[in-house]
Amino acid sequence: MPLESLDPSTPYLVVDADVLDRNLRRAATTARTRGLVLRPHAKTHKCLEIARRQIALGAGGLTVATVGEAEVFAAAGFGDLFIAYPVWVSGGRVARLRALAEQVSLRIGVDSVEGVQALASAASGAGIAVLVEVDSGHHRSGVQPEAAGEVAAAASRAGLEVLGVFTFPGHGYQPDGRGQAAADEATALDVGARSLQRVSVDPVVRSGGSTPTAALADAASLTEMRPGVYAFNDAQQAELGSCGWSDVALTAAATVVSRSGQQVVVDAGSKVLGADRPTWTTGGGRLLDHPDARIVALSEHHGTVVFPEGSALPALGEVVRVVPNHVCSAVNLADQLVVVSAGRQVEHWAVAARGANT
Amino acid sequence: MPLESLDPSTPYLVVDADVLDRNLRRAATTARTRGLVLRPHAKTHKCLEIARRQIALGAGGLTVATVGEAEVFAAAGFGDLFIAYPVWVSGGRVARLRALAEQVSLRIGVDSVEGVQALASAASGAGIAVLVEVDSGHHRSGVQPEAAGEVAAAASRAGLEVLGVFTFPGHGYQPDGRGQAAADEATALDVGARSLQRVSVDPVVRSGGSTPTAALADAASLTEMRPGVYAFNDAQQAELGSCGWSDVALTAAATVVSRSGQQVVVDAGSKVLGADRPTWTTGGGRLLDHPDARIVALSEHHGTVVFPEGSALPALGEVVRVVPNHVCSAVNLADQLVVVSAGRQVEHWAVAARGANT
Structure with missing residues (x-):
């Protein structure tokens, strides 16, 4: 895609x-x-x-x-x-x-x-x-x-x-x-x-x-x-075993903005993914196309991702797909969702009830 | 107030x-x-x-x-x-x-x-x-x-x-x-x-x-x-010692919706406060007027608060002031802030850059 x-x-x-x-x-x-x-x-x-x-x-x-x-x-x-x-x-x-x-x-x-x-x-x-x-x-x-x-x-x-x-x-x-x-x-x-x-x-x-x-x-x-x-679905569900990774329907598209050693930083942080991180999760979410990578830290606009020694890292400027730990939190941070089908963008959906907390 | x-x-x-x-x-x-x-x-x-x-x-x-x-x-x-x-x-x-x-x-x-x-x-x-x-x-x-x-x-x-x-x-x-x-x-x-x-x-x-x-x-x-x-300021800063509790300028007004034993549930959860919870914090935020209470869990719309044995709990329906752990996350979830001065509501401020993540 x-x-x-x-x-x-x-x-x-x-x-x-x-x-x-x-x-x-x-x-x-x-x-x-x-x-x-x-x-x-x-x-x-x-x-x-x-x-x-x-x-x-x-x-x-x-x-x-x-x-x-x-x-x-x-x-x-x-x-x-x-x-x-x-x-x-x-x-x-x-x-x-x-x-x-x-x-x-x-x-x-x-x-x-x-x-x-x-x-x-x-x-x-x-x-x-x-x-x-x-x-x-x-x-x-x-x-x-x-x-x-x-x-x-x-x-x-x-x-x-x-x-x-x-x-x-x-x-x-x-x-x-x-x-x-x-x-x-x-x-x-x-x-x-x-x-x-x-x-x-x-x-x-x-x-x-x-x-x-x-x-x-x-x-x-x-x-x-x-x-x-x-x-x-989301990273929590997949890590709990209640869904497979192929059942994950929502990801954050994020750009690699910084690289150092086996670490990259992507521009999706807690203000996009949410900060949910139960102790039993492997990190602050997952990269859908890099199953061995781990999101070791989330700041507001930084997702810090570590790759195993010897594995290939995405390049600076590359766009990766990040699976939030808790999709309810991620959706509630966004005003709209980009919808794709068969790899093509088809429409936008408004997050109509975003922030409707009262 | x-x-x-x-x-x-x-x-x-x-x-x-x-x-x-x-x-x-x-x-x-x-x-x-x-x-x-x-x-x-x-x-x-x-x-x-x-x-x-x-x-x-x-x-x-x-x-x-x-x-x-x-x-x-x-x-x-x-x-x-x-x-x-x-x-x-x-x-x-x-x-x-x-x-x-x-x-x-x-x-x-x-x-x-x-x-x-x-x-x-x-x-x-x-x-x-x-x-x-x-x-x-x-x-x-x-x-x-x-x-x-x-x-x-x-x-x-x-x-x-x-x-x-x-x-x-x-x-x-x-x-x-x-x-x-x-x-x-x-x-x-x-x-x-x-x-x-x-x-x-x-x-x-x-x-x-x-x-x-x-x-x-x-x-x-x-x-x-x-x-x-x-x-x-916020609960993190106060717990780190970089401010006092009297320096906290933003709180979430939340209603007690459930009570059981020494526990109450308030209607501010992670969709209002943010889910930020570094391991060194005492919980998912703090209650400004109940320094001994601890927010032991945050769901999206539930803040679960435990009070020490023998202490008085707020009543069902009572409004309490909750200090978020990380105020940047809380503000980014809100469309507007209610502004009070000398205990009186004076105006609303729009969170003009809410969700401006790109």
């Missing part, structure tokens, strides 16, 4: 539309085969074009992380949105949520009785359904699964529709962590669902899923999965 | 204009007292309003990291810009650099003979001056100081004006690393300057400086310093 000819100045993000489409189709098929609803997390791509393709392939709505993201996708005509987050409903968010609920079928997360009360007092009768978040081992937000019924009962008493339970098994982002995380997810959703049943709430939706655990999602326990990264 | 009343929905970035102004004045005074030119790095704030204040306080021009940042500040009327980066001049960047050089007094970095040749062949006669980047120990870009003359001689032969040498002592971002980094910086600039003199180039400019080393900058070796972060 002659990246040099695409856009005038590096660094920029490039989507391989062919790989993307294969990724979208594979997940759609997996979900359909297992009888699971696929509700892709749109925080990864933030692009209307990709969300439309996901829906066309059978997705049962979109997942988003914030009210702001929901507003972007609602304005573009997406009609079924789940804000998978314990939204604190107060201040200006009240009117925004009520306006959203008039436009679309809206569900949001709750993980406390206080959160339920804030929502109920602000948006009672607005038609916002809730799912109770349970902690499946990531220990971030979410109640303990056996306490889900307490939150659900408060919601029911307050007149809110409770659809079920959801969780994010984020502890699957560890080497060899995927299997245990998928098992924990199933258990947490089972326990959470039973906890809802004990307070006479039917857990119609049992929503889980993350890209590392999606292939292992247990259809006996889940009704829905919400992977996001699978659309593009 | 009643943050709740400022903007409708968290998370958002808040600048305390009084602290900012004190930081800007202090650095201006330090530079003037020592006879150093202060050329602040605008990549930190990316705001026209702050750059204007820096110039009004005596800054001798601005530093930027990219051609794109230079374009934003040139369009706003700033007339003296240094792109402190080994810019690779090819493709669309040629016309952009030539256009810039017609508007402003422009200097850029070079760190290779090849880079000099690319610049000379593309923009000869455009009036772009160069400084040779030398490596003072950060081992990123920059030639070894004793080799600076080779690059300078190539530039002179190609008809480019060579103004001197510059370095970034980034290895000062380590506990107890500031003193050694400042000493290394002085040595590297001395050696680099002598290397230029040996090829009959006068090293008029010897430019160094970073926020951690600025207070130790050696006026016998430097003529100019380029700190950026000092305008706002």
Whole structure:
């Protein structure tokens, strides 16, 4: 792919539309085969074009992380949105949520009785359904699964529709962590669902899923999965083994600007790739065409890449393809994505929900 | 400061204009007292309003990291810009650099003979001056100081004006690393300057400086310093000891959305704060009003904060002030900054050069 000819100045993000489409189709098929609803997390791509393709392939709505993201996708005509987050409903968010609920079928997360009360007092009768978040081992937000019924009962008493339970098994982002995380997810959703049943709430939706655990999602326990990264994949996923390098659909085109010994510096740094670097990764991302190279450091505008002794280095001025560690962060730094198909640039997609964090 | 009343929905970035102004004045005074030119790095704030204040306080021009940042500040009327980066001049960047050089007094970095040749062949006669980047120990870009003359001689032969040498002592971002980094910086600039003199180039400019080393900058070796972060400061600087917590001028206003035991989750995560987390930091940022709390994890929209046993936690729905680890990353994620003075919201500043990475 002659990246040099695409856009005038590096660094920029490039989507391989062919790989993307294969990724979208594979997940759609997996979900359909297992009888699971696929509700892709749109925080990864933030692009209307990709969300439309996901829906066309059978997705049962979109997942988003914030009210702001929901507003972007609602304005573009997406009609079924789940804000998978314990939204604190107060201040200006009240009117925004009520306006959203008039436009679309809206569900949001709750993980406390206080959160339920804030929502109920602000948006009672607005038609916002809730799912109770349970902690499946990531220990971030979410109640303990056996306490889900307490939150659900408060919601029911307050007149809110409770659809079920959801969780994010984020502890699957560890080497060899995927299997245990998928098992924990199933258990947490089972326990959470039973906890809802004990307070006479039917857990119609049992929503889980993350890209590392999606292939292992247990259809006996889940009704829905919400992977996001699978659309593009990234260096984390490849290093975790949840995708291959040929499944990576997004890279940063970066120019080699400096060279010394076995080291080069490229012009994609943390302001293009994001600074995500879990301790188990091999570095600050990877070079797609140089599997033995390692990104040993990222500054804002410098990616420092070390090559093994004896291996050939890219030349000064050469454009290389850098795979971000965490594609959600990289996309959120860009205003647009350059789209290629069969090696040719075909269009640009706006990152429509970039920075929609509120 | 009643943050709740400022903007409708968290998370958002808040600048305390009084602290900012004190930081800007202090650095201006330090530079003037020592006879150093202060050329602040605008990549930190990316705001026209702050750059204007820096110039009004005596800054001798601005530093930027990219051609794109230079374009934003040139369009706003700033007339003296240094792109402190080994810019690779090819493709669309040629016309952009030539256009810039017609508007402003422009200097850029070079760190290779090849880079000099690319610049000379593309923009000869455009009036772009160069400084040779030398490596003072950060081992990123920059030639070894004793080799600076080779690059300078190539530039002179190609008809480019060579103004001197510059370095970034980034290895000062380590506990107890500031003193050694400042000493290394002085040595590297001395050696680099002598290397230029040996090829009959006068090293008029010897430019160094970073926020951690600025207070130790050696006026016998430097003529100019380029700190950026000092305008706002951040958790890294405070934990390194290069500022106090009362010198932190920028925080993220974030709402507590989840609580469990001694842990809360706030709605500012890595998409607001940036994911920068050097191993020597205590976490993913700090809470300004809760010095004993630690941000143990950052997801995209979750900051997980642990409080010591027995200490009081903020309530669900409470707004707290989060200090990013690396303020440059946080600012680059935001479209605007909320500005407060004496505890009252006074205006918004656009992050004019947000995402100007090319």
